[in-house]
Ligand SMILES: *[C@@H]1O[C@H](CO)[C@@H](O)[C@H](O)[C@H]1NC(C)=O
Ligand SMILES: *[C@@H]1O[C@H](CO)[C@@H](O)[C@H](O)[C@H]1NC(C)=O
């Protein structure tokens with residue numbers, strides 16, 4: 111463990127004890143069938159893990175396993191791949207619950223990387239990022255694409271990256287190139303980015319270096335983009351990601367924008383977060399270049415980015431979380447919300463014609479695939495997002511006997527519609543236990559929790575005392591207005607209620 115410049119990093123943070131091989135024996139396996147690109151449910155099945163990989167998927171218990179294999183009986187349980195989150199900002203964990211009714215414009219002016227650097231130091235980022243990753247691992251999210259907006263200095267960037275490495279999670283860490291007024295410019299970030307690629311411990315961890323960039327459109331600086339893309343190629347980044355919000359939001363970063371600069375049809379995966387108001391041309395471009403969007407259902411409902419056309423591009427889509435400070439951090443909840451939202455929209459299409467639906471437009475298997483395999487495809491990682499021989503051993507064991515699950519027949523419906531994070535008994539990343547018997551196993555977790563709470567209390571107090579920003583009269587040329595409020599209290603007056611900080 112190598113501390114970053116001046117950051118007191120916790121000792122011994124390596125997560126897990128690992129037997130070289132583990133056999134999960136005699137349970138219900140939700141495996142992936144590469145021929146059909148669909149699921150294959152095996153009852154009374156077994157999964158063999160050797161080191162970081164799945165090396166056997168069996169219809170019953172295998173006759174022979176490698177010597178000293180740990181045998182884990184999973185009778186009555188369900189084993190699935192870990193979930194893949196293709197959009198989050200993990201460093202923000204300390205803001206949890208203080209922004210429950212924020213708007214996107216208020217978020218920019220109050221909680222974003224344009225404000226935080228003036229109050230946060232590198233230790234804060236480390237503590238907050240690590241707590242966020244433990245929260246995700248506990249929820250069975252084994253892979254995440256982090257749009258890491260905290261890269262406003264070398265120390266700040268390094269602290270967040272160190273937390274990813276120390277967490278044991280598989281993080282596609284998207285170093286953000288942005289100008290922060292009064293602090294740093296993109297120009298000054300090139301050497302910082304370079305130094306991240308040389309970070310000790312990175313190459314031996316499941317975390318990889320990516321790039322996050324929101325300057326593709328509508329007014330790109332082509333010189334800047336060429337420099338960033340040269341670095342992307344030179345350092346062989348694992349992913350590029352961008353916030354794409356067209357329509358009234360007006361910061362497009364669309365497939366068309368990137369294609370016009372000749373950077374869409376490349377070997378590096380590019381993930382478009384939200385892709386709200388994606389055009390038919392944009393959708394065709396995604397298909398012909400095999401690039402993906404990240405739908406963040408809860409975020410797009412909370413902030414109003416919305417997803418009016420995302421139902422039509424499910425074959426190039428994955429699921430993400432976004433700002434986990436304002437809603438759930440688990441992809442299971444996103445999959446469930448999205449399944450029902452997609453059904454709702456497709457039903458509405460029928461009802462609006464004065465007709466009634468005669469079939470159900472989306473299945474639980476589709477929701478499951480969006481939450482697992484499609485995330486892997488978005489990241490162009492054929493070895494993730496499924497249980498099959500050769501896949502990375504990123505796994506979840508579900509308690510099949512909990513009050514919520516009891517009585518299940520279809521394991522996919524049980525997980526997507528009835529389970530909660532509380533039913534996740536165990537999680538492995540890269541063949542290593544990160545959660546077992548319902549608890550995170552990282553030796554450093556109790557200390558990380560204590561440090562995080564101290565940091566959170568201090569920073570939450572700063573934000574509590576910070577005046578709310580003025581709502582702008584317009585944004586990107588469009589007027590800003592208040593939507594009608596909901597009122598749950600009968601009678602005159604405003605039933606909006608309070609927030610409790
Ligand atoms: C960050 O601030 C906290 C609280 O003041 C302090 O304990 C910590 O040492 C600081 N870390 C750095 C790297 O300055
Ligand atoms: C950073 O600032 C430069 C100079 O003002 C500008 O041209 C460029 O578009 C900015 N980049 C981003 C990502 O905002």
Ligand SMILES: *[C@@H]1O[C@H](CO)[C@@H](O)[C@H](O)[C@H]1NC(C)=O
Nearest residue numbers: 318345346347348349490491
């Ligand atoms: C680039 O990274 C990918 C994985 O993201 C790897 O498969 C490939 O071998 C690497 N290429 C080089 C030239 O290092």
Ligand SMILES: *[C@@H]1O[C@H](CO)[C@@H](O)[C@H](O)[C@H]1NC(C)=O
Nearest residue numbers: 369374375376394395398399
């Ligand atoms: C991307 O490249 C592939 C082959 O390399 C080609 O078939 C496809 O048409 C290209 N798509 C676009 C939009 O240029």
Ligand SMILES: *[C@@H]1O[C@H](CO)[C@@H](O)[C@H](O)[C@H]1NC(C)=O
Nearest residue numbers: 211212213216606607608609
């Ligand atoms: C959130 O709720 C508080 C308390 O009711 C209110 O003062 C504030 O204006 C609300 N924020 C937004 C962005 O609506």
Ligand SMILES: [Zn+2]
Nearest residue numbers: 257353383432
């Ligand atoms: Zn985001």
